[in-house]
Amino acid sequence: MKAGVTARDILAAAPGPQRRAIAKAITLLESTRADHRARGDELLTELLPHTGRSFRLGISGVPGVGKSTFIESLGLYLIEQGHRVAVLTIDPSSSVSGGSILGDKTRMERLSVHEKAYIRPSPSAGTLGGVADKTREAMLVCEAAGYDIVIVETVGVGQSETAVAGMTDMFVLLQLPNAGDDLQAIKKGVMELADLVAINKSDLDPDAAMRAQAQITSALRLLTQQGRERGPWQPQVLQLSALTGDGVDRFWQAVSRYRELQGAAGAIEARRKQQSRAWMWERIESGLRHDFRQHPQVKARLGHLTAEVEHGSVPASTAARQLLALWRAHP
Amino acid sequence: MKAGVTARDILAAAPGPQRRAIAKAITLLESTRADHRARGDELLTELLPHTGRSFRLGISGVPGVGKSTFIESLGLYLIEQGHRVAVLTIDPSSSVSGGSILGDKTRMERLSVHEKAYIRPSPSAGTLGGVADKTREAMLVCEAAGYDIVIVETVGVGQSETAVAGMTDMFVLLQLPNAGDDLQAIKKGVMELADLVAINKSDLDPDAAMRAQAQITSALRLLTQQGRERGPWQPQVLQLSALTGDGVDRFWQAVSRYRELQGAAGAIEARRKQQSRAWMWERIESGLRHDFRQHPQVKARLGHLTAEVEHGSVPASTAARQLLALWRAHP
Numbered sequence: 001m002k003a004g005v006t007a008r009d010i011l012a013a014a015p016g017p018q019r020r021a022i023a024k025a026i027t028l029l030e031s032t033r034a035d036h037r038a039r040g041d042e043l044l045t046e047l048l049p050h051t052g053r054s055f056r057l058g059i060s061g062v063p064g065v066g067k068s069t070f071i072e073s074l075g076l077y078l079i080e081q082g083h084r085v086a087v088l089t090i091d092p093s094s095s096v097s098g099g100s101i102l103g104d105k106t107r108m109e110r111l112s113v114h115e116k117a118y119i120r121p122s123p124s125a126g127t128l129g130g131v132a133d134k135t136r137e138a139m140l141v142c143e144a145a146g147y148d149i150v151i152v153e154t155v156g157v158g159q160s161e162t163a164v165a166g167m168t169d170m171f172v173l174l175q176l177p178n179a180g181d182d183l184q185a186i187k188k189g190v191m192e193l194a195d196l197v198a199i200n201k202s203d204l205d206p207d208a209a210m211r212a213q214a215q216i217t218s219a220l221r222l223l224t225q226q227g228r229e230r231g232p233w234q235p236q237v238l239q240l241s242a243l244t245g246d247g248v249d250r251f252w253q254a255v256s257r258y259r260e261l262q263g264a265a266g267a268i269e270a271r272r273k274q275q276s277r278a279w280m281w282e283r284i285e286s287g288l289r290h291d292f293r294q295h296p297q298v299k300a301r302l303g304h305l306t307a308e309v310e311h312g313s314v315p316a317s318t319a320a321r322q323l324l325a326l327w328r329a330h331p
Numbered sequence: 332m333k334a335g336v337t338a339r340d341i342l343a344a345a346p347g348p349q350r351r352a353i354a355k356a357i358t359l360l361e362s363t364r365a366d367h368r369a370r371g372d373e374l375l376t377e378l379l380p381h382t383g384r385s386f387r388l389g390i391s392g393v394p395g396v397g398k399s400t401f402i403e404s405l406g407l408y409l410i411e412q413g414h415r416v417a418v419l420t421i422d423p424s425s426s427v428s429g430g431s432i433l434g435d436k437t438r439m440e441r442l443s444v445h446e447k448a449y450i451r452p453s454p455s456a457g458t459l460g461g462v463a464d465k466t467r468e469a470m471l472v473c474e475a476a477g478y479d480i481v482i483v484e485t486v487g488v489g490q491s492e493t494a495v496a497g498m499t500d501m502f503v504l505l506q507l508p509n510a511g512d513d514l515q516a517i518k519k520g521v522m523e524l525a526d527l528v529a530i531n532k533s534d535l536d537p538d539a540a541m542r543a544q545a546q547i548t549s550a551l552r553l554l555t556q557q558g559r560e561r562g563p564w565q566p567q568v569l570q571l572s573a574l575t576g577d578g579v580d581r582f583w584q585a586v587s588r589y590r591e592l593q594g595a596a597g598a599i600e601a602r603r604k605q606q607s608r609a610w611m612w613e614r615i616e617s618g619l620r621h622d623f624r625q626h627p628q629v630k631a632r633l634g635h636l637t638a639e640v641e642h643g644s645v646p647a648s649t650a651a652r653q654l655l656a657l658w659r660a661h662p
Contacts, residue, residue: 041649052643133648140646189520273641280640283651288619291659309611310604312383315471317464318372320614328622331662 007046010145015115022118022145029137030123044137047144052272054086054143055259058164060154060190061174066200067153068107070174070242075111075151077248083149084116086142090154090164091122092131118142129286132163136279139167156190165193166275169268170258172196175216177209177239191219195235196254202239203246213237231267233258297326338377341476346446353449353476360468361454375468378475383603385417385474386590389495391485391521392505397531398484399438401505401573406442406482408579414480415447417473421485421495422453423462449473460617463494467610470498487521496524497606500599501589503527506547508540508570522550526566527585533570534577544568562598564589628657 005028009021029040061067075085087108111117120142123134139150152168154160165171173185173194185191197216202209220235236254240247262268292298301323308314336359340352360371392398406416418439442448451473454465470481483499485491496502504516504525516522528547533540551566567585571578593599623629632654639645 037652041646041652044646044649048644048646137646137648272643276640276643276647277637279647280637280651283648284623284654285616285620287651287655288623289616291655292615292619306608306611309607312603312607313379315372315375315379315468316607316610317468317614318375320611320618321368321372323615324618324622 005043007043007144010047010141011050018145019115019118022141023120025141026120026134026138029141030134040137044140047140050144051140052143054148054150055255056139056168056170057149057151057255058154058168058171059151059174060156060161060164060171061200062156062176065174065176066242067155067174070198070200070240070248071151071153072108072111073242073245073248074251075108075117076114077245077252078149079114079116081252084118084147085111085149085151086118086120086139086145086147087111087151087153088120088135088138088142089122090128090131090135090152090160092128092160118145118147128159128163129282132160132167133279133283136167161190161193166278169262169271170195170255172198172255174198174200175212176200177202177205177212191216194220195233195258196251197235197237198247198251199237199239200242203241203244209239213239231262231265231270233262233267292323292327295327295330297330298323301326336374338374338475341378341472342381349476350446350449353472354451356472357451357465357469360472361465371468375471378471382471382474385479385481386586387470387499387501388480388482388586389485389499389502390482390505391487391492391495391502392531393487393507396505396507397573398486398505401529401531401571401579402482402484403439403442404573404576404579405582406439406448407445408576408583409480410445410447412583415449415478416442417449417451417470417476417478417481418442419451419466419469419473419481419483420453421459421462421466421483421491423459423491449476449478459490459494460613463491463498464610464614467498492521492524497609500593500602501526501586503529503586506530506543508533508536508543522547525551526564526589527582528566528568529578529582530568530570531573534572534575540570544570562593562596562601564593564598623654623658626658626661628661629654632657 005021005024010018010025013021025040025043028036028043031037031040059067059071071087075087078085108119112119120138123131123138135152139152142150152164154164161171161173171193173190173196175185175197177199185194191197197220199209199212199216216237220237238247238250238254240251242248259268262271293302305314305319305323309316309319336352336355341349341356344352356371356374359367359374362368362371390398390402402418406418409416439450443450451469454462454469466483470483473481483495485495492502492504502524504521504527506516506528508530516525522528528551530540530543530547547568551568569578569581569585571582573579590599593602624633636645636650636654640647640650
């Protein structure tokens, strides 16, 4: 079955068959079998000329902040405006919990059945590097299929926010209107990634939401470094209620202003180039580390040398040179 | 001449000859010649059993904050207390400016001529990784020579604060008593590395110094994540005047409390083990990247593929796999 998916199935097809083709393509790309990988690379290269025309929006926030409700509201709003919306999830913990397929579809009941939406849960591949890699590729498939808004959502486990900010055009942080939540985000270094902070559930306690907005606004001013690579956009904070839908239009207006301002300044294109380069090198370095650790002579010495380095009987620089010498001597 | 330096010259010698031996050893370790490197490794391994008994103090701060004046005050104070003090500098920009030997010696006039002090400027080796590597090795030589306090100073160029925090037992940030300075440190992610923040020149404007102390104290509470690896110590902020010497004793009391508290909890030992492991892997990865970039087949393809990845005609993951395949096929 999987063997059957071609670029044509994804590029031009009726919604139903296309969605099945996308699912097959993503499954192919997630496979670790060498022949699948080779066919996946081929497919991806064929699709690539048709990618890059969507807007890539990263959304993060702690569990309970209302991400799914917000993404469903936003997705339905965007479809109403004529867009097609893909939602991908990065959750490195899903390989432990056994995947989040059911979870995602249940969470976004109305969006998941809409023919102009495509929702794909986190790959259960294991490491964040692997999960992020698969999600980037899935994003390209969705773009080629004509989804012009791709939302990459993360639950904020480990470094997943950095991964999402590193593959999207704009990174949005959802916050709750209580103090403490923003401090956590600052601590974790997530706040400084945010191009926009949206305070959800602001209707529940308008005063607290106003305070949070003021606090986060000054924190953002403090934390965000402007620079050529960041472009002219100044990070903003706004309030909304995903449940009532109030503020979703204002949210999208802000996103559109971002897109216009950053696009005109070439900042989105520059960000994408930098992301692609970084992605390539991250994959190369991960491959080199893997090869190194699997190298028989290195493997035989690594544990012992690490212990000696920790114990302080061999200098770390000497140990590194010894291991590299083994690696170079036995190709 | 360089050939002549042995572990014995460093371990047991009169102050004069010992200082010359240390200088020779460090020069040997900084050499890039393969035979020097081999002899340097040997020497370092011989010295290693005699290292690790000093306290390693990292000090950073922007130009003009008064680092040299402070380190001279502190160094002379420590010598008075019976210590021997080594001061090493990390400044990746010194390879551009042509080294800072004269600068350092002029800056710390009284300390540099003291027989119980040893001052070594930044190696002018180029990259931060290389400079940091040499400084770590120089630190081990000084420890073996019996310097029981090693101060590693940095001017805060690029990521040099992270490098210094990654090779010392305690990281101190010197700040000026004006707002804005602390915001810069928070922005750059340096504040969260600090175990102690000292506000220098606090006598010039006591009110501003008090305000800065309060601000930085709350920023530290916000930014510093406690955890097992950080130990029981809570980062502190204090005021001093390096010029008058006021507060230098309080500074050292705080350092001593840190050492006692963190030492008893095993946090210093744990930090050193983690630093050694990280140092080894950083050197290994740097070596792997170097090998990879120098690999003839990779070199021939890298520029073209990078351009294609940036342009969006080859997926980054595919490019990485292609380059890794070339690398593996032609050992």
